[in-house]
Amino acid sequence: AAGVIQSPRHLIKEKRETATLKCYPIPRHDTVYWYQQGPGQDPQFLISFYEKMQSDKGSIPDRFSAQQFSDYHSELNMSSLELGDSALYFCASSLATTNTYQETQYFGPGTRLLVL
């Protein structure tokens, strides 16, 4: 079965640079979520999109922005990178259901970002 695809898998940037992470959800999934996982930490929710509209916002810095495109893929744009941005960034996708508010989230393999 097709899974969530993330690219790149690894990324090295310097402070103050910009990075763009891409996420391709499972086919027919309409909701995308972004999480940040620091070393030894649990994933922290950043932002989500449903049908190309922002659906929820968590602890996403103002330096970061994201969007979901017409083909449902999503991009997380990170500017003015800081050392503390070094982490694993996960994308998850789900298919919205009609009878409950909860959609099961399936995670991608993550993008490991290292800021030097």
Added chain:
Amino acid sequence: QKEVEQDPGPLSVPEGAIVSLNCTYSNSAFQYFMWYRQYSRKGPELLMYTYSSGNKEDGRFTAQVDKSSKYISLFIRDSQPSDSATYLCAMTGAGSYQLTFGKGTKLSVIP
């Protein structure tokens, strides 16, 4: 205090043992509960999903939810070395899109 508390371990058990993993939570709005397994440097993999108090079984895995006590558990029977991973509990409320995770319990199953 974090909304979701989970003992990070590490937890080391012999092959074939029954493993019990637990989380407590404080937010009464949480209604949906999940267990994810995460291997090193990989994305979390969904193991179990429940939305009501009681037990749910899937093969060697049993998820248990007690909403009155705000306590959830994952039991692994006949544990295998391939079960060695970090287990994360996650939960969310109605109308919410974000998962709140526990810190994860690192499990090692020794052959």
